[in-house]
Amino acid sequence: MESSWLGSVWEMAVKKQMARRELGRLAGKKGMTDGVFLEDLQSLGMILLASMPKPAKKDNSRSNYATVVTGYWPYDGNGNDKPLLFAVMKLADTNINVKSQLYQEGVRLKLINAQDQLVFIDDVSTNLHAEMAIVNYLCTKEGIQKQNLCGLLEIYCSGKGVCLDCSGWMTKHGIIHAPLSGAPSPTGWKNPLTFALYKASGENLVYTKGLSELSHFNRAYGGPYQGNVKL
Numbered sequence: 001m002e003s004s005w006l007g008s009v010w011e012m013a014v015k016k017q018m019a020r021r022e023l024g025r026l027a028g029k030k031g032m033t034d035g036v037f038l039e040d041l042q043s044l045g046m047i048l049l050a051s052m053p054k055p056a057k058k059d060n061s062r063s064n065y066a067t068v069v070t071g072y073w074p075y076d077g078n079g080n081d082k083p084l085l086f087a088v089m090k091l092a093d094t095n096i097n098v099k100s101q102l103y104q105e106g107v108r109l110k111l112i113n114a115q116d117q118l119v120f121i122d123d124v125s126t127n128l129h130a131e132m133a134i135v136n137y138l139c140t141k142e143g144i145q146k147q148n149l150c151g152l153l154e155i156y157c158s159g160k161g162v163c164l165d166c167s168g169w170m171t172k173h174g175i176i177h178a179p180l181s182g183a184p185s186p187t188g189w190k191n192p193l194t195f196a197l198y199k200a201s202g203e204n205l206v207y208t209k210g211l212s213e214l215s216h217f218n219r220a221y222g223g224p225y226q227g228n229v230k231l
């Protein structure tokens with residue numbers, strides 16, 4: 001066995017991500033669905049899905065699958081009431097009609113009461129999943145600490161459902177989310193705060209930073225849960 005594989009910080013990073021993925025799997029059994037706004041977020045998601053252009057026939061590439069995620073957050077960085085309603089659409093043009101439709105529906109559902117409480121995110125970097133784009137916005141633009149997201153942030157994923165990788169991260173941080181796809185991310189997953197990238201190949205993960213591959217998790221060594229990685 002190559003000794004370089006064991007004990008490095010990069011292997012630990014992969015191990016942590018595998019543990020989060022496992023948390024996602026467990027969340028699939030329990031279901032992180034005890035939120036209060038998930039139903040409202042689901043109906044907002046339907047408005048967004050209906051607004052998306054249909055993919056061309058015969059084009060089955062994954063990039064044409066719709067990703068529509070809605071989220072609700074109640075406070076500003078100082079704990080004052082300032083609800084934010086999130087809508088993340090990766091592929092569609094977020095035109096003005098969809099925005100005003102969503103705003104009206106958000107007001108009708110009593111989620112928000114002002115235009116600037118609707119946050120549209122339509123420019124998401126590759127492998128930063130829409131759920132994680134909301135987390136990134138709250139932590140970097142609103143100054144919310146990640147440990148304060150617990151029990152407050154609610155996220156609904158219309159279309160594909162939440163992948164195991166996002167579900168694991170959100171379960172770890174107490175973020176209410178639904179529904180679950182039950183599958184790991186097919187291409188990769190980016191940490192919302194460090195932007196570390198985990199490229200996926202089935203159950204395997206490659207941890208990268210910039211252009212360098214820092215570690216490749218190889219299941220033949222026994223897997224992260226078999227105790228082979230030294231602390």
Ligand SMILES: [Zn+2]
Pocket residue numbers: 129131162163164165166167185
């Ligand atoms: Zn995801």
